[in-house]
Amino acid sequence: MSDTALLSINSLTKAYPGVVANDSVAFKIQPGEVHALLGENGAGKSTLVKMIYGLVRPDSGSMDFMGAPYAPTEPRAARSTGVAMVFQHFSLFEALNVAENIALGMENPPKPRDLAARITEVSEAYGLPLDPDRLVGDLSAGERQRVEIIRCLLQDPKLLIMDEPTSVLTPQEVEILFHTLRKLSAEGTAILYISHKLEEIRTLCDEATVLRLGKVVGTCDPKTTSAAEMAELMVGKSLATPARTDASHGEVIFKVSGLSVEPANPFGTPLRHIGIELRAGEVLGIGGVAGNGQDELLAALSGETPTAPGAVTLMKEPIGHTGPNERRQMGILCGPEERLGHAAAPDMSLVENALLTARHRKSLDRNGFLDWKATRKYAEDVIETYDVRTPGPDNAARSLSGGNLQKFVIGREIMQDPKVLVVNQPTWGVDASAAADIRQAILNLAQQGAGVIVISQDLDELLEVADNFTALNEGRLSNTRPTNGLTMETIGLMLGGAHDMHDAAEAAHV
């Protein structure tokens, strides 16, 4: 069989100091096959893919491409063999235009005029419209991904690697992407599809290899295997779905009205007439594709961006002009998306990081002097309650894995007993079991009577935790709807900004 395989991977091993990222990984990809690579964060998917693309050299093991030994020393070699890769992030240049970005990923880029013509030609052939002269910084996430895909397609790859391609797309954009991928696969291009979204893999892929802690723990046919079975393979245990017993809401405690904010940087998104009403005990989910104003919204709610006093009110008290520390004292706590550098100071210890937001509410200082004993106790409490895996509270925030740091950061806020908690992407890059813990903690907090706003791009997450759903699109919020009974199609329209039309159509219908 090995002579027919497009790419066969034979017991590849790669170790980093302290961790074996890939341990004797072996599998085969057939021509024209859509092959899924499944695994939690830290399972070794990225390392494996980097070895195939020539960014990382394996310690031992070998690969064969179309029957010939294949050991790329750099991406250039991989590309000339016929392996192309669409990155999850950081492979585009915002200040350069589409054609320049594509030229950078090609071995022998043609003249700019010919290239522009070819871009238009290929983008039309695969139903991915794209203007070669536009700045990438002005494109949406979906359009940026098209740039990457077209960059790959222009080189006629035999194997296309896609790393978490749908994490930033709307459901409609996902449909378009899948259409393109199926067409490519029908033309004989093999696709290695990396994801942890099981439903997607079930609809798209022919074969799946599951990685756990650097080892292949199984292969399956995703068309016939259930999502729950694959999740168990991936995690190694079955997962409990977060749930709450009581979902009653109280008074409106937190209100935002007519909030408009100009962005702080040139590629930011302005907020326009944002209105939010949050009741005690309610979890409000705000969906939306990245770059539609999520960061700006969080900054306005946390107090990092001051606004008109009346634009934000807590218990009818105008607080729009107050800063983050005052709002913390009043009980509005936040967990921003960027863990290192925004939610936590990377090089400071967990004890110091605990102090940074909990000083007032936990009375961690006396007469202006810091009470390190109480702070340490608080950090230890958070670590214990939220099962943060770390050798101790004196370790630097940077040394924790994404999931563990996120548990610490969210736990640090929740244990301060907030009245209102705002979190942005609470489980981004967090593995499934840690994500389930975090979601459960959010639900528990709401059950105790706090209002929670969850900003997320992960629609499944919002459907799981939120009572009400609203979508953020180009700095505007759609109407709020109860999560119960929302279809993916409605959500897609809300995310795409078509909510007003939809409402109008409904109104006309009534």
Added chain:
Amino acid sequence: MAIDPVTLMAALIVASTPILLAAIGELVVEKAGVLNLGVEGMMIIGAVSGFAIAVQTGSPTLGFLAAAVGGALLALIFGVLTQFFLSNQVATGLALTLFGLGLSSLIGESISGATPPPVARLNIPGLSEMPVLGPILFSHTAMVYFSVALVIAVWAVLKFTHVGLVLRAVGENHDAAHALGYKVIRIRLMAILFGGACAGLGGAFFSMVRVPQWTEGMTAGAGWIALALVVFGSWKPGRVMLGAYLFGGITALQLRLQAAGIAIPVELLAMSPYLITIIVLVIMSSGKSRAALNAPAALGKVFHATG
């Protein structure tokens, strides 16, 4: 009393050339995403090494070559420290300036007072004798024309060639460039060396053409002006050249105003180029839209390849 516009224009070009050379080199460095604040140090090293070699050999050409090599060598120290040992670019650049100033004094001790060989001026029969245009355009040293050609070359390379595109890409997002398989550190090192050579040439222009002799600290802040010019020109070669001529013009005019006995304090005139630099920088940075957008996004950030 009256100021002769023809000699003023000719003096303007001479005064502008050293900062233009240094600035165009620094522009390339910053386009690659590296902030080298050691321009002043590299200029003064260029000034002293160019001067020393020209005096020794009697050849201005060898002098300029030595200046380029001297500037590049000093830049190499910066490059190795920042690119391989990941030291802080701002601190390293400042240290480079101090080191360059000190080292140049040491080297220059034995040669101060010497007279360098004269640098030939262009002499095209007919053109150079033309009234007005002749002295302004056609009677300079080859270095002046070289600096203009260099600006045009840098502009063309950055805008039209693949090499230029890769350089800009590295300065824009080094992680993405690395992921695509470009050698970020190698590209940046080349840019740093180019910047050092240009600064060295600029420095030698002071000691061999403009003054021409060696005195300690003779670049007198020209390197800082060159750094400011890159921002002033929003990383565009054409605008950097415009800026260089503007500041050169103010320097030349300021000297003539003093000589003409205009009743403005000398100190105020002498500081005017620096004042204008500050004012322009403030105006540029207050409008955060277009000018700020052209800044290389990875400027001054440490690149650490993570495989």
